[in-house]
Amino acid sequence: MSLSNSCPGARTIREPTPEYIDCPHCGREIEVWSDEPLTRCPHCRGLVLQSRGASCLDWCPHAAECVGLEKLQRLRRAGSDG
Numbered sequence: 001m002s003l004s005n006s007c008p009g010a011r012t013i014r015e016p017t018p019e020y021i022d023c024p025h026c027g028r029e030i031e032v033w034s035d036e037p038l039t040r041c042p043h044c045r046g047l048v049l050q051s052r053g054a055s056c057l058d059w060c061p062h063a064a065e066c067v068g069l070e071k072l073q074r075l076r077r078a079g080s081d082g
C-alpha cells in the first residue's frame with residue numbers, strides 16, 4: 001500500500017508547491033502555487049496565467065477521483081476562459 005502510484009501530473013495538484021516566477025506585467029517576482037493556474041500579482045494586480053503543458057487531468061478518466069471533482073472543475077474553468 002503506497003501512494004507512489006499517483007500520476008505525476010496530479011501530484012502538483014494534490015501536493016501544491018510554491019514556485020517563483022516573474023510577473024509578465026511588471027517583471028517582479030511573485031509566488032504562485034502549483035494548483036493555482038490563475039494568480040493575481042500582488043504588485044500590479046495583473047492576472048498571471050501559469051503556463052503549463054497538457055496535463056493528464058485533461059484526459060484522464062480518473063482525474064476527478066484523483067484530485068477531487070471540485071478542484072478539477074476549477075482548473076478546467078480557469079483554463080477555458082478568463
Ligand SMILES: [Zn+2]
Nearest residue numbers: 023026041044
Ligand atoms: Zn505584476
